[in-house]
Amino acid sequence: xxxxxxxxxxxxxxxxxxxxxxxxxxxxxxxxxxxxxxxxxxxxxxxxxxxxxxxxxxxxxxxxxxxxxxxxxxxxxxxxxxxxxxxxxxxxxxxxxxxxxxxxxxxxxxxxxxxxxxxxxxxxxxxxxxxxxxxxxxxxxxxxxxxxxxxxxxxxxxxxxxxxxxxxxxxxxxxxxxxxxxxxxxxxxxxxxxxxxxxxxxxxxxxxxxxxxxxxxxxxxxxxxxxxxxxxxxxxxxxxxxxxxxxxxxxxxxxxxxxxxxxxxxxxxxxxxxxxxxxxxxxxxxxxxxxxxxxxxxxxxxxxxxxxxxxxxxxxxxxxxxxxxxxxx
Amino acid sequence: xxxxxxxxxxxxxxxxxxxxxxxxxxxxxxxxxxxxxxxxxxxxxxxxxxxxxxxxxxxxxxxxxxxxxxxxxxxxxxxxxxxxxxxxxxxxxxxxxxxxxxxxxxxxxxxxxxxxxxxxxxxxxxxxxxxxxxxxxxxxxxxxxxxxxxxxxxxxxxxxxxxxxxxxxxxxxxxxxxxxxxxxxxxxxxxxxxxxxxxxxxxxxxxxxxxxxxxxxxxxxxxxxxxxxxxxxxxxxxxxxxxxxxxxxxxxxxxxxxxxxxxxxxxxxxxxxxxxxxxxxxxxxxxxxxxxxxxxxxxxxxxxxxxxxxxxxxxxxxxxxxxxxxxxx
DNA sequence: GTGAAAGCGCTAACAC
DNA sequence: GTGTTAGCGCTTTCAC
Numbered sequence: 001x002x003x004x005x006x007x008x009x010x011x012x013x014x015x016x017x018x019x020x021x022x023x024x025x026x027x028x029x030x031x032x033x034x035x036x037x038x039x040x041x042x043x044x045x046x047x048x049x050x051x052x053x054x055x056x057x058x059x060x061x062x063x064x065x066x067x068x069x070x071x072x073x074x075x076x077x078x079x080x081x082x083x084x085x086x087x088x089x090x091x092x093x094x095x096x097x098x099x100x101x102x103x104x105x106x107x108x109x110x111x112x113x114x115x116x117x118x119x120x121x122x123x124x125x126x127x128x129x130x131x132x133x134x135x136x137x138x139x140x141x142x143x144x145x146x147x148x149x150x151x152x153x154x155x156x157x158x159x160x161x162x163x164x165x166x167x168x169x170x171x172x173x174x175x176x177x178x179x180x181x182x183x184x185x186x187x188x189x190x191x192x193x194x195x196x197x198x199x200x201x202x203x204x205x206x207x208x209x210x211x212x213x214x215x216x217x218x219x220x221x222x223x224x225x226x227x228x229x230x231x232x233x234x235x236x237x238x239x240x241x242x243x244x245x246x247x248x249x250x251x252x253x254x255x256x257x258x259x260x261x262x263x264x265x266x267x268x269x270x271x272x273x274x275x276x277x278x279x280x281x282x283x284x285x286x287x288x289x290x291x292x293x294x295x296x297x298x299x300x301x302x303x304x305x306x307x308x309x310x311x312x313x314x315x316x317x318x319x320x321x322x323x324x325x326x327x328x329x
Numbered sequence: 330x331x332x333x334x335x336x337x338x339x340x341x342x343x344x345x346x347x348x349x350x351x352x353x354x355x356x357x358x359x360x361x362x363x364x365x366x367x368x369x370x371x372x373x374x375x376x377x378x379x380x381x382x383x384x385x386x387x388x389x390x391x392x393x394x395x396x397x398x399x400x401x402x403x404x405x406x407x408x409x410x411x412x413x414x415x416x417x418x419x420x421x422x423x424x425x426x427x428x429x430x431x432x433x434x435x436x437x438x439x440x441x442x443x444x445x446x447x448x449x450x451x452x453x454x455x456x457x458x459x460x461x462x463x464x465x466x467x468x469x470x471x472x473x474x475x476x477x478x479x480x481x482x483x484x485x486x487x488x489x490x491x492x493x494x495x496x497x498x499x500x501x502x503x504x505x506x507x508x509x510x511x512x513x514x515x516x517x518x519x520x521x522x523x524x525x526x527x528x529x530x531x532x533x534x535x536x537x538x539x540x541x542x543x544x545x546x547x548x549x550x551x552x553x554x555x556x557x558x559x560x561x562x563x564x565x566x567x568x569x570x571x572x573x574x575x576x577x578x579x580x581x582x583x584x585x586x587x588x589x590x591x592x593x594x595x596x597x598x599x600x601x602x603x604x605x606x607x608x609x610x611x612x613x614x615x616x617x618x619x620x621x622x623x624x625x626x627x628x629x630x631x632x633x634x635x636x637x638x639x640x641x642x643x644x645x646x647x648x649x650x651x652x653x654x655x656x657x658x
Numbered sequence: 659g660t661g662a663a664a665g666c667g668c669t670a671a672c673a674c
Numbered sequence: 675g676t677g678t679t680a681g682c683g684c685t686t687t688c689a690c
Binding site: 001046048049054070276 | 330375377378379380382383386388390398399401404405407408420421422423425438441442443444461547554568575576579583601602605606607
């Protein structure tokens, strides 16, 4: 592999000039620039970015920590991140933490060891030390910790959940089951609060029997619904994500409960598949790619030394599809 | 950030000794090792990996090129790759080429610029230069070019497709539609050949009217089926992937065609969702994580200077679910 | 077993 | 506008 020295020799200039010709062409005369370009082409030179990074002490890489790479919800967020990263000449290192704090820590260490410049975390399952006050350039997307001084990009979980439940109430439901996520998670607390807000607004008592916990997986939705329907009588169901909504839908169908005639279902996320089920799943759409784009832009701003918004709230949207009807039916 | 010099000063040894104590602890006396460890802990030293990489001229990073990160099929493959990479102290840089050759080239250039040591490509949409004879350490998974001298990890597309069609023939179907992928793609050519093999084996003429092209997307499956059923009468349908099978299923239901009673459907891949549809989708399972693991192991072997298998064929499996019944029904 | 010293390939002052 | 030079932080001979 040719180095900058070879190019310099070939072009009959110094290495500094070669470097300039490539990085700041305007700081070099037209003539030398052409000479250098010719030499580069002749020997097929491609700069050693590792050496450059060492010299400039930056890596032009950002780490994205995802709790589960096979969860489709994250794919479009990552795509949005990639798009922005690319535009700003950053590479993206995708780290799957597999829901473990240790893995997450390993990825965060990439910043300490100068292999990455910053972090976008799509998970709140982070090492405890870090939650106190992060010294690392970092942005959290979707998830957050209350009081954790890191810019976040997220949605209004409480308001969005409330809007979904409002819709069910509007079309006449009065007994609405709810499959939550892990309740130690702040966004789950928010969504549950949103559910409660809606009922309280029209003076319906909140029945604790209406809730079952899931873990955001299809299977947990499936089994949570089987448990739920044994102790709670409902005409509608609100699930904290689409995956669990689909699991619940499958369970309902197996139990001979017709969707939507006997059970209306609302999900959360708007996964690709929400549109394809039969009936289509009514859900709270999170603009996934936009979340990714915004998170990446925020991190880029932080990395450039700018002050970033502490919190950016991305609007959601209730998508009404076939999975809900009035209970009168 | 402390450097190795700081640690050396603190421990009262040379930088060389610090380096040794960390990289080859056995080459250093117990006593100095402890001194160094204490110093490292005291100042919170974490080695600058960029500097190390420059010195050793390697990056311990592999690039994975994916044509579409939001395509779930690749998620589990990537997960398998990550697992192996981690075990061998490699980082994974996930590159989404968005089906463009330019993007793919950009990711391949990471190897030239020493930012990555090798490539795993999950797409065949690569720059033409590269296809001639790759000088870069590279492994292809799933896709391949005939005659391209790079180790591949893939399935027996022809045999697998044939097994799926055999199954449909076995349960009595004689008129089997087929939604293919882009026919310039070698694996699609193979799968089509497999379809033809099955028919020819029992002396059924292959009707060119039985085929419609898709592009592996849900939507293309949907519209391909609508076209297909206008000019071809079938009791069963074989799709080159699950996404298109689901699209076709949706189209069929909309057209009032009952699945499986009036139309049996077989897919390919075994996406997570194949199990969750109603009816469950009969499909050819590709062991995605295993493909990833094998591809990564192969690349690691190449990077370590070993000779890797030129081609590894991973077995597939026909998963029979509810989407197929005998046409007599 | 340990230290001194030479670079890996590049960039950025600083001179000219 | 261009060259000289001094490192970035680490690993690795080569001596001792």
